[in-house]
Each structure stands twice: as C-alpha cells, then as structure tokens.
Amino acid sequence: MEDRVSHMISRAAIAAALACSPAVALAQTSTQTPLSTDQAHAVADVVVTGQSLEETLPKLLSDHGFDVETISARQLRDRGFVDVSQAIEMLVPGAFMTTQAGPFSYVNLSLQGSRSSDVLWTIDGVRINNRLYNSTSPADTLPAAMVERIEVLKGGHGVLYGTQAAAGVVNVVSRPFSRDLTGAVNLGADTNDGLHVNGAVSDAFGRHKFVVWASKDKSDGYDLYDAYQPDVTDKKRGYDVLSGGVKYGYDFTDDLSLTLQYIRTAAALDYPSQSGVSVNDRDETIGIVRLDYTPDTGPQFFLKSYYHQWDTDYYTRPNPSRYWGYKDFGLSGLARFRTRLADYDLGYDFQNYKGRDEVLLIEGETEQVHAVYGQVRTTEAFSSRARLTAGARYNHAGGADTVVWSASGVYDLTDSLYVEGSVGTSFLLPDAEKLYGVDPCCTRGNPNLKPEESLNFNLAFGGRLDAARPLSWQVTAYRREVKNLIAADNSNPPDGFDGIYVNINGKTDVSGAELTVRGDLARSFNYTLAYSYSRERARTTGVQIAGRPEHSAKFNLNYAPVDRPFGASAAVKYVGQTENTVSGFGVQPYGDYAVVDLSAHWFIDGEARRTRLNLRLENALDEDYATSVASAVLRGSSPSRRFLYRRLGMPRTAYVTLGYSF
Structure with a gap:
C-alpha cells in the first residue's frame, strides 16, 4: 500500500x-x-x-x-x-x-x-x-x-x-487545502433564538495554496437550572462566538512545503449559576508555522513553531471585569528514518508557558518544558500478520524529570479475526492552580508537586462477519493505575488557606470494557452500536465517582443513498444512573436517561448537489434530564435553609440550515 x-x-x-x-x-x-x-x-x-x-x-x-x-x-x-x-x-x-x-x-x-x-x-x-x-x-x-x-x-x-x-x-483538524477552487456558504437558525453563519473558500495557483474560513454562532440559550435564587431574573445561558482562520501553503518542491496558519476567535460566553450569570469575554489566537519534508525514499521530517494566546475578561454584572489567561509558545520537530523492516521516529518538543488569574489569584509564573522522544514501528516486511511498536519519552519541566514508555501491537489471527493491545505509562503535569494558587478562599498551591504518573493497559479482540450484511465488531478491556495523584490535603492547612495540594501515596485504579458493533442493515442503511462499562471508585469511599455512570451506550443509524439527493440519521445516547452526595439532602440519584437526535438533509437542486437544506432536532423527545445535582443556601432565609437544584441538559431544539457549495 x-x-x-x-x-x-x-x-x-x-x-x-x-x-x-x-x-x-x-x-x-x-x-x-x-x-x-x-x-x-x-x-x-x-x-x-x-x-x-x-x-x-x-x-x-x-x-x-x-x-x-x-x-x-x-x-x-x-x-x-x-x-x-x-x-x-x-x-x-x-x-x-x-x-x-x-x-x-x-x-x-x-x-x-x-x-x-x-x-x-x-x-x-x-x-x-x-x-x-x-x-x-x-x-x-x-x-x-x-x-x-x-x-x-x-x-x-x-x-x-x-x-x-x-x-x-x-x-481537531482544520479545513484543508484543495487543488481547485472550492467553497461553501451556510446560513442557519435554531429555536433558542440562535443564528449560525459560516463560509469557506480554498484554491491553489502554481506552488501557492490557501484556505480561508469564518463562522458566527449566536444564541440566547436555555434555562440551565430547574431552581434559582428568588431574585435571579436572567436565567438563560447564551453564547456569541466569532471565529475565523487562514492557512497558506507554499511548495518549494514536490517534497518540501511550508504552511502558515492563523486562527482567531472572539467569544462572549455566559456561565450562569443558580445565583446569577457570569460572563467570559474571550479572545483566542493561534499561530502555526510548519515546514514539511516528505520524499518517497530516505529520511523525512517536519519542524513546527506555534503561539497560543488565550485572554479572558471575567465578570458578574454589575461588578468590574478581571483577567485570566495564558500565553503558550512552542517548538517541535520530528524525523522519520525508514528501513525495510521498521520505521524509526525521533522527536523534540519545547514549550514555554505563562498564565495568570486575577479571579482565583494564581501568580503569574513561567514554565518551560523540554522533551525528547522516539518510537519504532514494524513494517509489512517484518510480518504479514503482526504490527508492533515501542517508544519512550524523556520530559524535563521545572526540575521535574519524567520518563514514560509505551508498546503496542496487532496480530491477525485469521483474515477476519484479530487481537490488539497496548501498555505504557503517561504523565500529567500539575496545573498552575495546584502549583501557584494563592487565593485565601481556596486550597494553596504547592510548587513541589510531582507529576501524576499512570500505567495503562488495553486489550481488544475483534473481527468481522461475512454475512449478507457485513458486520464488524470489537471488545476492549482497559485498566489504568495512577500514582502521585494530586489532591487537596485539609488536615493541616497553611495559615489563611483551606488546605494545600499534595501528592497522594498509593495507587488509584480505573477499569472497564467497551463493545462496538458496526454494520449495514439494508441498502444505504448503516449503524453503529456501542456499550461501555466503567468502574471508577473514589479512594476514600470505594463507591462510583459522582457523574460517572457505570453503564452508557450509543446507537447511530444512518440512511445515505449514493443515488438519491437526500439522507437522514438518528442518534441515541443512553446514560446510566449515577448519584451524588448533596449537602442538606444526602445521596441524590440522577442520570438514567436517553437522548435522541434526528437529522435530515436534502439537495434542493438534485443531482447538482450544490444547494442543500439541513434539519436537525436535538433531544427530539424533549427528555428532561440532569447532568449534575447540587444545593445552595436560600438567600434571605432565617434560619438558613438550603434548596436543591439540577443542572439541565439541552431541551428539544430545532436547527435549520440552508447552504450552497461550489
């Protein structure tokens, strides 16, 4: 191949x-x-x-x-x-x-x-x-x-x-280059007073390539909770997001190319609570420069530099805004050396990060991370049935040195059965809050924290059935062990703080299994069925972590005839029961719901397939469900009384979009 x-x-x-x-x-x-x-x-x-x-x-x-x-x-x-x-x-x-x-x-x-x-x-x-x-x-x-x-x-x-x-x-892979002039314009609305407009165009001339896109999404949103403080009048959660990007490419030769990319997003994002609405006024910029060298034979490489700035003014009316954000600059490169039996990758990453928060008081500190890594992968010449890989990474960040490794492989038992698996370690650097947080309201940061380290195991068995309607399937079991888990220690807090972040001794285990089945039901009909079981136990109580149901499932049915100018699909998400211990109300169960999405599209101009109408009905059955449960003290109550409130999922919402492509 x-x-x-x-x-x-x-x-x-x-x-x-x-x-x-x-x-x-x-x-x-x-x-x-x-x-x-x-x-x-x-x-x-x-x-x-x-x-x-x-x-x-x-x-x-x-x-x-x-x-x-x-x-x-x-x-x-x-x-x-x-x-x-x-x-x-x-x-x-x-x-x-x-x-x-x-x-x-x-x-x-x-x-x-x-x-x-x-x-x-x-x-x-x-x-x-x-x-x-x-x-x-x-x-x-x-x-x-x-x-x-x-x-x-x-x-x-x-x-x-x-x-x-x-x-x-x-x-997330952004819009690609194309060899010919292509583009699209779309205009849509939804029943939450939403407006959705977007467009894109791409072309190439000589050795030059470009693509440009922009989008505007705005909505008044919906009532996020089923209960509020009595004086709250603004209950909807709205958003206003303007995003755009441009990508330019130049081919020095057939094998050597340069890509310049710029993405800018401005957003006003509401974040309501049961006591009022806060706003994040967001301005995000991403710039990327990448040089790729990919000849058919011999070594290959890429070099990349990026800059990511994320600025937010946070405020709750009528209070003044306060800043939180960060700047992230990095360099990376990867070289690939190919032999008959194996490919060898050797890479380097550098990251320079600085963040500051005036809301929860995080000191502005700069963090630098250096990493080198390598991986080897077998080719088809090594084995016609087995494909293997192994690699390691050395990471240095602020005096914290970490070495992680991984190995994986696939073996084709027959032409229709296979077994695959992976094992390896990963790491999670402590964030700025846990390192440098100094807000008296909360837990104090600890600059001496070690990274969390995890050991991952995955084993899967799968294959296909050659029936009248082909079917593919896979069963996967996984396990992850985490050490140096970072948590708040409230047993002996520093003066003026609730506690301090520490690394917990011992290991935290997570395990589970997944089943995925795909196939065709009839001509132009296909489906995906997935079931997940997850065992996530809290360290102190041994019970399932709140908000993490043991059982969940998804079903997708799609009708996509290649010879007709229309199509339709249905998606179902099932979430099993979970529970949370709520102050003043004890254990509160929630979850155990199914959400159904329906969608359809029609090319108005028939075989030309340039003008299309899209319809989508989110939560088509208008399921009333909660994604979390909590309580709060009722303002003005004497003696103090608490009330229970649920964070609600999206209500039934209809979307309609008219688009034209060329």
Whole structure:
C-alpha cells in the first residue's frame, strides 16, 4: 500500500482520513473490516493535498494497536452539529461526554474512565488545554464550521503527545487545502433564538495554496437550572462566538512545503449559576508555522513553531471585569528514518508557558518544558500478520524529570479475526492552580508537586462477519493505575488557606470494557452500536465517582443513498444512573436517561448537489434530564435553609440550515 495516496480505516472506525496526492485511494487494514456507507462517504469526502508526518501519527497508531475514532466534515454537515462537543457527545463510541451548558460550553469528557484533565485537546497538533486549570476543557471555542475531521485517540499517548494525554487525545483538524477552487456558504437558525453563519473558500495557483474560513454562532440559550435564587431574573445561558482562520501553503518542491496558519476567535460566553450569570469575554489566537519534508525514499521530517494566546475578561454584572489567561509558545520537530523492516521516529518538543488569574489569584509564573522522544514501528516486511511498536519519552519541566514508555501491537489471527493491545505509562503535569494558587478562599498551591504518573493497559479482540450484511465488531478491556495523584490535603492547612495540594501515596485504579458493533442493515442503511462499562471508585469511599455512570451506550443509524439527493440519521445516547452526595439532602440519584437526535438533509437542486437544506432536532423527545445535582443556601432565609437544584441538559431544539457549495 502506498502511504502517500492512502486512507487508513481502523478496526474501530475510520482512523485518520489522510490524502496527499491528487488521487485518493481507499484502503482497509489487514483485517479487511468492511466499510459502512457512512464510513465510505466520510473518507471519500476528504480530497486534500499535502501530508505532514505529524498528520500521519493517528493513522499509524491505529494500525499498530491503538483505537482511533474519526468524525468527518461530511458527518458534521449531514447531522447539523454547530460545535465539536455535540459531535463527540453523540457519535464517538466509548466517549462519555456531557456539556455544562449546551453548545460552546465547557464539557465533562471521560475516555476509558478518565477525568477531563486526563485528555489532551489539540488543533492541528497544537495543544490548546488550559494549563491554569487542567480540568477546564477548551471546547467552548471550537465551531464545527472550521473542522475537516475530529480524531479521538483512546488510551495513554504520553510518548508522542506529552502531558495530559494520559487517557486519550482529541485532535481537531482544520479545513484543508484543495487543488481547485472550492467553497461553501451556510446560513442557519435554531429555536433558542440562535443564528449560525459560516463560509469557506480554498484554491491553489502554481506552488501557492490557501484556505480561508469564518463562522458566527449566536444564541440566547436555555434555562440551565430547574431552581434559582428568588431574585435571579436572567436565567438563560447564551453564547456569541466569532471565529475565523487562514492557512497558506507554499511548495518549494514536490517534497518540501511550508504552511502558515492563523486562527482567531472572539467569544462572549455566559456561565450562569443558580445565583446569577457570569460572563467570559474571550479572545483566542493561534499561530502555526510548519515546514514539511516528505520524499518517497530516505529520511523525512517536519519542524513546527506555534503561539497560543488565550485572554479572558471575567465578570458578574454589575461588578468590574478581571483577567485570566495564558500565553503558550512552542517548538517541535520530528524525523522519520525508514528501513525495510521498521520505521524509526525521533522527536523534540519545547514549550514555554505563562498564565495568570486575577479571579482565583494564581501568580503569574513561567514554565518551560523540554522533551525528547522516539518510537519504532514494524513494517509489512517484518510480518504479514503482526504490527508492533515501542517508544519512550524523556520530559524535563521545572526540575521535574519524567520518563514514560509505551508498546503496542496487532496480530491477525485469521483474515477476519484479530487481537490488539497496548501498555505504557503517561504523565500529567500539575496545573498552575495546584502549583501557584494563592487565593485565601481556596486550597494553596504547592510548587513541589510531582507529576501524576499512570500505567495503562488495553486489550481488544475483534473481527468481522461475512454475512449478507457485513458486520464488524470489537471488545476492549482497559485498566489504568495512577500514582502521585494530586489532591487537596485539609488536615493541616497553611495559615489563611483551606488546605494545600499534595501528592497522594498509593495507587488509584480505573477499569472497564467497551463493545462496538458496526454494520449495514439494508441498502444505504448503516449503524453503529456501542456499550461501555466503567468502574471508577473514589479512594476514600470505594463507591462510583459522582457523574460517572457505570453503564452508557450509543446507537447511530444512518440512511445515505449514493443515488438519491437526500439522507437522514438518528442518534441515541443512553446514560446510566449515577448519584451524588448533596449537602442538606444526602445521596441524590440522577442520570438514567436517553437522548435522541434526528437529522435530515436534502439537495434542493438534485443531482447538482450544490444547494442543500439541513434539519436537525436535538433531544427530539424533549427528555428532561440532569447532568449534575447540587444545593445552595436560600438567600434571605432565617434560619438558613438550603434548596436543591439540577443542572439541565439541552431541551428539544430545532436547527435549520440552508447552504450552497461550489
């Protein structure tokens, strides 16, 4: 198989849809897992030019024992998602996600029983996690209109991706270059008084390539809680997000290319509580420069520099605003040396990070991180049935030295059965809050903290059935052991503080299993069914952690006829019961709900397929469900009384979009 004109389909789904020549060839892994209609469309939808070594990493990991799930631009369009979180929440098997306030909000994401802080988020390989607070997800400024594909890598990936990749990576790949003039304009609205406008254009002339995109998403939102303080009148959670980007490429030769990229997002994001509404006025800038050298034979490499600035003014009316934000600058490079039996990667990462918070009082400190890593992967010449990989990474950050390693592999038992697995360690650097926090309201930071370290195990068995309707399946078991867990110690707090952050002795264990089944029901119908069991026990009580149900499931049914100008899909997310101990009310169960999304699209101009109408009905059955439960003291009550309130999921919301492409 020729790497420069191929797409890799993982056993779990489409791994990373990559293309690097005018022609696009479709290929399957050696297990020959059948493609559903939806998967084939997802791959065929990607026709781009250029291929960086960095872009090939998810594909290579997928082919050597790691699970990689991919959401394509076509899936985002056909289902009418407005941001990245909605798509992951409904489409990615094994990813348990709840948004805190609907689109463009923080999310609670768990991959294989992880915390949100154990998952690394990147845009085109640039980390965008908030190192002020590891648990604060960066998903509130990621419109679907900017996306070419979303890659979700499961398992520990500390060797290649560094800190926070302890349980997985979410990589958002932005719009690609094209060889010919292409573009699209879309105008939409939703029943929460929402407006959604976006457009993009790309072209190439001579050795020059460019792509430009922009989007505007605005909505009044919905009532986030079922109970408020009696004097609260502003109850809706709205958002106003303006995002745009430009990417320029120049091919010095067929093998040597330069890419310049700039992304800017301005957002006003409401964050209501049961006692009022706070606002984050956000301004985010990402700049990337990358040089790629990818000849057909001999060594290959890429060099990249990036700059990420994240500035937010936070305020609760009528109080004045206060600043919190950070600057992140980095350099990285990777060289690949190829032999007949194996490929060898050798890389270097440098990160210079500085953050400051005037709201919760984090001192402005600068952190520098240096890392070197290497990985070796076998080729088909090594074995026609086995594909193996091993690697290690040395990380130096502020006197804290960490070495992590990993190994993985796939063995094809037969043409239709395989076994795969991975084992390795990852690390999580303490965030600025836990290192430098000095707010008397809270726990004091500790600059002597060690990184958390985890040991990950994954083992999977899967294959396909050659029936009248092809079916592929995989069963995965996982386990993760965490040591040096960072937690608040309130037993002997420093003067003026509630406690101090410390590393906990001993290990914390997480385990579970996933089942994924894909197949075709009938002509043009395909489905994905996924079930997850996760055992996440609190260290002190031994009971399941609040907000983490043991059982969850997803079902997706898609109708995508290639010879008709329309299509439709249904997505169901089931969340099992969970519970939380609430002050004044004891143990409160919640969860145990199913949310149904329906969507359809129709090309108004028939075979021309340029003008399309999209309809989406989120939470079509208008399920009333809670994503968390808490209590608060009722203002003005004497004696003090508490009231119970639930954070609500999105109500039934209809979206309509009219688009034109050329």
